[in-house]
Amino acid sequence: MSKSALVFASVLCFAAPSYGDCDITLRWDDDPPYFMAQEDDVVGIDADLAREAMERLGCSLSLQKLPWARALVELRDWRVDMLSGAYRTPEREQYAHYSEVVGLVSPNILFVRRSDEARFDLSGLRELLESDFRLGAQINVSYSDEYSALVQNPDYEKNIQYLSRRESLWRMLARNRIDGVVASRLTGLYEIQELGLSGTITPSSLVVSNKPAYFVFSKASVGSEFVADFDLALRAMLEDGTFAAIVNRYVCVHGDSGLAEAQTDTGGCPLAIR
Secondary structure, X not given: OOOOEEEEEEEOOEEEEEEOXXXXXXXXXXXXXXXEEEOOEEEOHHHHHHHHHHHHHOOEEXXXXXXXXXXXXXXXXXXXXXXXXXXXXXXXXXOEEEOOOOOEOOOEEEEEEHHHOOOOOOOOHHHHHOOOOOEEEEOOOOOOHHHHHHOOOHHHHHHEXXXXXXXXXXXXXXXXXXXXXXXXXXXXXXHHHHOOOOOOEEEEEEEEEOOOOEEEEEOOOOOHHHHHHHHHHHHHHHHHOHHHHHHOOOOOOOOOOOEOOOOOOOOOOOOOOO
């Protein structure tokens, strides 16, 4: 895989190098609205952003389906070039270059029934779990450091309903079998829209975690110069409105939605590709 710059060309609003014989492998898994299988293709916010950036760099993009834990090993060992949605940790920084451009921040927040927005004290997870609040959560998912610590307390066990699939949690919330679900804001908005539950379920004011997530690249296969040029492409996409248009193919975002430095006036703003 050659990642040395061969020629320079003007691509849209910035001068980006074109990389010869460049094929970047991106990990994906089923995770709407970031990655979704659609007929014989993979679409979604992260898939479309990566494709657009690679096109601007003159690279092709291959997608490999992997669970998250396996993908980190493959990135470290040079069998996958690129991941999306990665939190920054000292361990990962040993083997991964981090993109520095964060165009989208989708915090983990608590979703509740619209009829219950004023019913509960939403000052924090601990306060909720100490009340009669029934929290729905996915098995083996950590939403924040605080959440991971709280669920170790046996006093809160009776307040938490664990399921493997988030779709089941949304349906339980709509049927008043639980009182709240924690999910990424964009993921939650997309999924409740797809289930026809937007009139019943809404994001609350309680932010569980607001860490930015990044595109990361294997240090074993991708040079720092390439990552810097990828950042240039993302920055240009933010400035010319392409970034916002891609996000709004799947979930409408406006104002304080977490879309950084991007134009969000995208007309009708369809909620998903049909």
